[in-house]
Amino acid sequence: MNAVKLNVGLDVGSTTVKMIVLDEQENIIFKDYRRHFSDIKNTVTQLLEEVKSVLGDAKLKFMVTGSAGLSLAESLGVTFIQEVVACTKAIKKYAPETDVAIELGGEDAKIMYFGTTVEQRMNGTCAGGTGSFIDQMSSLLRTDALGLNLLAQSHKEIYPIASRCGVFAKTDVQPLLNEGASKADIAASVFQAVVNQTISGLAAGKPIRGKVAFLGALCLFYLNLKNVLLLP
Structure with a gap:
């Protein structure tokens, strides 16, 4: 047999x-x-x-x-x-209509543009806009990533938060907390900061258009916050 x-x-x-x-x-x-x-x-x-x-x-x-x-x-x-190659092969097989794929991991981020040729980009040494960034911001609000997600769903306002560096982001978040800003608003602002970093740092200004595939645990938050996280 x-x-x-x-x-x-x-x-x-x-x-x-x-x-x-x-x-x-x-x-x-x-x-x-x-x-x-x-x-x-x-x-x-x-x-x-x-x-x-x-x-x-x-x-x-x-x-x-x-x-x-x-x-x-x-x-x-x-x-x-290699992980970017693995992601690209998976997208081509299971979602061949994809125009752009974004994968956010614990400390790295990737973006893949599909067309006549595949353009792949990965973040450098900075972990801004990745899972570690979310973890750091969650700890400031005395919660975890899932708790941050739940908080953000009831937000009313978005504040500018630095996304490239966790240290810089803390200097934005801590004054907001001290001034009594809503934790829901801060949580949503953190997720918006991740989007900003993806667009400015990872995509480097190249438009993210068409059918977009999200990969990675961090991108699960996008599904619940699609009205918050605005991609161009």
């Missing part, structure tokens, strides 16, 4: 680890998403232990991606695929 074949994808990012297992029909039979708190080795080990019962004696096609995945792929002896 032919062995069952499974596709295993492991994304080791700057702040989280994600794993998915697909059967030959691309049905999801396992998925998990967790923060590694800089303890990548133990987090991945625990995840692999948990997935063992699902994998059984199946023949595996194992691929690793993510900003912290290269050394892990080398140690496991499996294929590594």
Whole structure:
């Protein structure tokens, strides 16, 4: 009897680890998403232990991606695929009508323009407008990213907040808190700052038009705040 074949994808990012297992029909039979708190080795080990019962004696096609995945792929002896390339291939396969794709991770951000050729851009050393930025701003409001999302849904006003640097953003947020500004308004302003950074820093002024695909956990907030986060 032919062995069952499974596709295993492991994304080791700057702040989280994600794993998915697909059967030959691309049905999801396992998925998990967790923060590694800089303890990548133990987090991945625990995840692999948990997935063992699902994998059984199946023949595996194992691929690793993510900003912290290269050394892990080398140690496991499996294929590594650069994350921008992985995102681009996934978009072309599952959403081929996409004109622009934006992916915001824990400490990096990517934008892909699709057309006759694919233009890919990634942020540099600065983590402004990424998940870490959201975490820093959430802590100022004594909540987490999900709490920030809930707060923002009842906003009434948007304040300018620096998006390129978390330190600069704090110098904008703290006076607002001291002056009694609504936490809902500040939360929405933080998300607007992420959009501003995406447009000015990542897109660098190039128009974001047509059908836009959002990738990454941070972009989930866009779905609930589409009336707040205004892309041109």
